[in-house]
Amino acid sequence: MTDLTRRNFTWLAGASLAGLSTPxxxxxxxxxxxxxxxxIGGGPGGATVARYLAKExxxxxxxxxxxxxxxxxxxxxxxxxxxxxRDYKSLTHNYDKxxxxxxxxxxxxxxxxxxxxxxxxxxxxxxxxxxLVVAPGIDLKFDSVPGYSEAAAEIMPHAWKxxxxxxxxxxxxxxxxxxxxxxxxxxxxxYRCPPGPYERVSMFAHVLKKKGHKxxxxxxxxPKPAFSKQAVFMEGWEKHYPGMIEWQxxxxxxxxxxxxxxxxxxxxxxxxxxxxxxxxIPAQMAGKIARDAQLTNQSGFCEIHPESMKSKVDANIFxxxxxxxxxxxxxxxxxxxxxxxxxxxxxxxxxxxxxxxxARYTNTCWSLIAPDDDVKVGASYEPGEGxxxxxxxxxxxxGEAADLRKQNYKESVDWYNGxxxxxxx
Amino acid sequence: MRGASASYRMTxxxxxxxxxxxxxxxxxxxxxxxxAADVELGRYLSSECTTxxxxxxxxxxxxxHGMMESTFTxxxxxxxxxxxxxxxxxxxxxxxxxxxxxxxxxxxASAKKVP
Numbered sequence: 001m002t003d004l005t006r007r008n009f010t011w012l013a014g015a016s017l018a019g020l021s022t023p024x025x026x027x028x029x030x031x032x033x034x035x036x037x038x039x040i041g042g043g044p045g046g047a048t049v050a051r052y053l054a055k056e057x058x059x060x061x062x063x064x065x066x067x068x069x070x071x072x073x074x075x076x077x078x079x080x081x082x083x084x085x086r087d088y089k090s091l092t093h094n095y096d097k098x099x100x101x102x103x104x105x106x107x108x109x110x111x112x113x114x115x116x117x118x119x120x121x122x123x124x125x126x127x128x129x130x131x132l133v134v135a136p137g138i139d140l141k142f143d144s145v146p147g148y149s150e151a152a153a154e155i156m157p158h159a160w161k162x163x164x165x166x167x168x169x170x171x172x173x174x175x176x177x178x179x180x181x182x183x184x185x186x187x188x189x190x191y192r193c194p195p196g197p198y199e200r201v202s203m204f205a206h207v208l209k210k211k212g213h214k215x216x217x218x219x220x221x222x223p224k225p226a227f228s229k230q231a232v233f234m235e236g237w238e239k240h241y242p243g244m245i246e247w248q249x250x251x252x253x254x255x256x257x258x259x260x261x262x263x264x265x266x267x268x269x270x271x272x273x274x275x276x277x278x279x280x281i282p283a284q285m286a287g288k289i290a291r292d293a294q295l296t297n298q299s300g301f302c303e304i305h306p307e308s309m310k311s312k313v314d315a316n317i318f319x320x321x322x323x324x325x326x327x328x329x330x331x332x333x334x335x336x337x338x339x340x341x342x343x344x345x346x347x348x349x350x351x352x353x354x355x356x357x358x359a360r361y362t363n364t365c366w367s368l369i370a371p372d373d374d375v376k377v378g379a380s381y382e383p384g385e386g387x388x389x390x391x392x393x394x395x396x397x398x399g400e401a402a403d404l405r406k407q408n409y410k411e412s413v414d415w416y417n418g419x420x421x422x423x424x425x
Numbered sequence: 426m427r428g429a430s431a432s433y434r435m436t437x438x439x440x441x442x443x444x445x446x447x448x449x450x451x452x453x454x455x456x457x458x459x460x461a462a463d464v465e466l467g468r469y470l471s472s473e474c475t476t477x478x479x480x481x482x483x484x485x486x487x488x489x490h491g492m493m494e495s496t497f498t499x500x501x502x503x504x505x506x507x508x509x510x511x512x513x514x515x516x517x518x519x520x521x522x523x524x525x526x527x528x529x530x531x532x533x534a535s536a537k538k539v540p
Binding site: 334 | 472484
């Protein structure tokens with residue numbers, strides 16, 4: 001029996017036994033005042049769920065978003081900043097319209113969740129909740145790459161979280177001389193934005209090509225045997241940047257043995273590279289607060305019920321976005337935004353008895369290989385087989401017409417404008 | 426293909442099976458929500474669309490807020506039947522049944538563009 005079925009049964013049974021003496025759509029009683037929802041994390045998942053809860057409930061639910069940053073820079077489209085197609089400011093958004101939609105925004109770091117008392121600790125205050133949404137994104141497992149650390153990231157940026165790291169990467173990229181070598185250490189599954197490392201490699205190559213580099217090389221050391229949209233990426237690399245990019249799977253490099261931020265040397269089992277720019281993207285896990293609250297399993301990510309995005313360990317908590325184990329769905333802003341809408345719909349139904357619908361999810365990821373050469377992958381998902389299961393999908397194919405790829409790029413730009421409006425208002 | 430509304434009613438049917446005593450109550454609920462259900466369903470389903478289709482003016486991705494119901498219906502059906510080519514839209518339309526499309530068309534016809 002699904003959560004939805006259980007909930008409807010309980011509600012309908014209760015209404016019937018009361019002889020319909022109370023209105024069917026009366027709000028649930030949660031102590032005094034409106035039911036309270038707290039959302040931790042103001043990214044594409046958290047800001048979406050907060051905004052949708054506030055606007056769809058017409059003020060019937062008290063929504064508080066806890067996010068330390070006053071300006072949020074999106075990870076999605078940051079590769080276009082790396083490639084010089086966007087400026088940094090265009091990726092940065094504030095919470096003014098989130099506030100206007102009726103959400104209380106607390107600019108503080110959520111430091112703990114008291115699950116017994118149903119309170120979030122943030123900025124020295126305890127914020128009570130009836131339902132909590134945890135959307136902390138990812139943390140990096142720095143020690144997953146021998147020799148790498150948080151301090152090393154100041155020299156060998158990961159740039160896998162938005163902000164200063166991305167700016168550092170661009171600064172180092174723009175300082176390269178012809179003949180230099182870029183080494184990317186790609187992340188193991190599961191990680192944020194599956195095509196992201198390979199779009200970034202494309203943007204590195206675009207910048208070097210534009211600067212007239214003839215001898216520079218980009219080496220990708222990958223712990224995976226295959227990657228998202230591999231066929232079209234590799235075709236595009238050969239077409240636009242012949243001989244510049246060398247992708248190595250584990251059989252080719254034999255394992256990544258060490259990175260040394262002092263010397264820039266990266267050793268594999270079979271070779272040694274001196275990187276003028278090293279982009280080291282380590283393994284990932286759910287954000288700290290989800291781990292501290294014991295919402296994660298041994299994988300480091302959070303198990304959820306696919307019908308609702310509700311945590312499998314706490315019925316009052318929902319987890320959305322990159323911190324989750326979302327079955328067939330990739331970790332992406334699009335996925336987080338989609339999951340947020342399901343969570344908001346279910347939470348509203350639990351707190352205000354609004355109508356609930358079966359969960360359905362969607363994702364599409366666009367990737368730019370070169371100017372006007374953009375590829376995409378996408379899918380629809382529904383609960384099935386105990387997970388969020390893909391029910392249909394598509395991916396760009398090799399040899400597609402230039403006009404189609406150009407249209408994909410235009411579409412991606414419109415998508416960016418659409419999703420940031422959907423997330424931040 | 427499965428539709429949200431059909432599944433929703435099936436869920437309700439599951440409750441009905443749990444005891445005849447509730448049957449009258451459930452019938453009232455379903456009858457009471459049937460007329461308003463389309464736009465409410467459309468509003469929920471629309472959240473899948475608004476990730477890309479902003480209420481602001483767009484170019485490559487059209488602004489579908491305020492679109493005539495007949496136009497909306499014809500275009501989405503054309504994607505579902507693969508008479509229009511964009512794979513993103515073909516994928517989205519593939520799981521929409523006629524009731525879903527009608528619900529979405531009604532919702533977007535009433536939705537406002539934002540300058």
